[in-house]
Structure formats: structure tokens, C-alpha cells
Amino acid sequence: MAGRAHVGASALLAALLAPALLSLLVSPARSYGGQNHGDWEKPPLMPPLPPREDAARVARFVTHVSDWGSLATISALEAVRGQPFADVLSLSDGPPGAGSGVPYFYLSPLQLSARNLEANPHASLTMSLAQTDFCKKHVFDPQSPLCVHIMLSGTLTKVNETETDLAKQSLFTRHPEMKTWPSSHNWFFAKLNITNIWVLDYFGGAKIVTPEEYYNVTVQ
Ligand SMILES: *[C@@H]1O[C@H](CO)[C@@H](O)[C@H](O)[C@H]1NC(C)=O
Numbered sequence: 001m002a003g004r005a006h007v008g009a010s011a012l013l014a015a016l017l018a019p020a021l022l023s024l025l026v027s028p029a030r031s032y033g034g035q036n037h038g039d040w041e042k043p044p045l046m047p048p049l050p051p052r053e054d055a056a057r058v059a060r061f062v063t064h065v066s067d068w069g070s071l072a073t074i075s076a077l078e079a080v081r082g083q084p085f086a087d088v089l090s091l092s093d094g095p096p097g098a099g100s101g102v103p104y105f106y107l108s109p110l111q112l113s114a115r116n117l118e119a120n121p122h123a124s125l126t127m128s129l130a131q132t133d134f135c136k137k138h139v140f141d142p143q144s145p146l147c148v149h150i151m152l153s154g155t156l157t158k159v160n161e162t163e164t165d166l167a168k169q170s171l172f173t174r175h176p177e178m179k180t181w182p183s184s185h186n187w188f189f190a191k192l193n194i195t196n197i198w199v200l201d202y203f204g205g206a207k208i209v210t211p212e213e214y215y216n217v218t219v220q
């Protein structure tokens with residue numbers, strides 16, 4: 001029975017994966033750095049990790065290779081009002097190879113996180129190289145500082161008209177399906193206005209990077 005169930009699951013998985021594989025074969029360009037997080041994992045697309053002692057550069061690297069992050073907000077929901085609340089959100093700081101360091105989001109007022117942010121814009125965003133192939137490849141546990149992860153604190157703000165094109169280009173190149181999300185959900189562009197940065201990239205505790213140092217990094 002277990003064997004048959006296994007075969008059934010494999011067949012189902014194959015059926016689910018088939019359209020994705022087909023789209024990869026048909027339009028490889030669409031998969032470049034977007035859609036499938038795994039795209040970064042295939043050389044030469046995933047750039048090498050910067051030297052660990054350059055924490056600001058490492059932070060910019062993690063932000064840039066992350067297609068998503070876990071965002072903690074303060075809940076406005078009756079059941080857990082005032083308590084921390086984390087959710088996974090897609091993000092992008094720019095097209096592959098052209099990261100600005102600014103995490104942009106495409107949010108709907110219908111989302112729990114967006115409702116929380118309306119009541120309290122403070123948020124904390126964490127991103128990890130566990131989200132790429134890096135840590136598995138090097139056999140680093142996600143909680144190990146060797147499996148580089150960063151925490152960014154600040155406020156989530158709507159982007160203004162001037163910045164909308166940049167936010168849209170950053171997100172839609174890495175998340176093409178966003179273009180098709182139902183307009184009835186009133187999607188809007190937002191960004192994390194970073195005030196504090198912690199980098200866990202080696203033993204000895206989190207390193208503190210200032211937003212000035214973070215944005216000062218030039219990406220080649
Ligand atoms: C829009 O936001 C950008 C980035 O924060 C800022 O530099 C610019 O002055 C803002 N433009 C307006 C019209 O507020």
C-alpha cells in the first residue's frame with residue numbers, strides 16, 4: 001500500500017511539475033532570477049558570497065538574492081492583538097545583478113500583514129541563504145551563522161509616484177506572475193524603510209550594520 005501511495009504521490013508531483021518544466025523549456029528567459037527561487041542556485045546566476053567580514057556587503061547580498069522574506073508585524077487581529085505576527089512575503093530589491101538594497105513589496109489591503117501595518121507600520125524582515133541552495137550545499141544548519149541570515153527593522157511605507165516604476169520593475173522582473181494578480185485586490189507597492197540591520201554571517205554574535213553603510217555598498 002505504501003508503495004502504491006508513493007507512486008501515486010510521484011505521479012501527482014510529476015503532473016504538477018510538468019507545466020513548470022515545460023515553461024522552463026519554452027521560455028528560459030522568463031525564469032532568469034525570477035519565478036523559481038532555484039534559478040539563483042544554478043551557476044553562474046548565484047554570485048559568490050562576499051567576504052564575511054564585510055557585513056554590509058553580505059547584507060546587501062542576502063537581500064538581493066532573496067525572492068521572499070519573513071516579515072514580522074504587530075498584529076491588529078482581535079485574537080492576538082499587540083503580539084508579533086510573521087508571514088512570508090515576496091519581495092525584490094531590483095532585477096538580477098542590479099539590486100538597490102531596498103526591499104520592495106506588492107501588497108493588498110486584504111492581507112493580514114497589510115492590515116497590521118495600517119495600524120502599526122513597524123516591521124522586522126528576515127532573509128536567509130537557507131532560502132537558496134547555499135546552506136544545503138555547504139551543510140550549514142539554517143540556525144548556524146554560517147548559513148548567513150539578516151534581520152532588518154524599520155517601517156513599511158507605500159512608495160510614492162516617483163518610485164513606483166522602480167518598485168514595479170524590481171518586483172515584476174523577479175515575480176512575473178504578479179502581473180496577473182487580480183486587480184480587485186487593490187495591490188500597491190511598499191518598501192521597508194530600514195532603520196536597523198543585524199547580520200549573522202559568522203560566529204561571535206550578530207554584527208550591526210547601519211543603513212548608511214548598507215546603502216553605501218556598490219554592487220558590481
Ligand atoms: C519619493 O520617494 C523618494 C524615495 O524615498 C524620494 O527621494 C522622493 O523625494 C519622493 N518624491 C516625492 C514627490 O515625494
Ligand SMILES: *[C@@H]1O[C@H](CO)[C@@H](O)[C@H](O)[C@H]1NC(C)=O
Pocket residue numbers: 155157193194195
Ligand atoms: C524612515 O525612517 C526614518 C527613521 O525612523 C524616518 O525619519 C523617515 O521619516 C522614514 N521615512 C519614511 C518614508 O517613512
Ligand SMILES: *[C@@H]1O[C@H](CO)[C@@H](O)[C@H](O)[C@H]1NC(C)=O
Pocket residue numbers: 212213216217
Ligand atoms: C562608503 O564607501 C566608501 C568607498 O568604499 C568608503 O570609503 C566609506 O567609508 C563608506 N562610508 C560609509 C558610511 O560606509
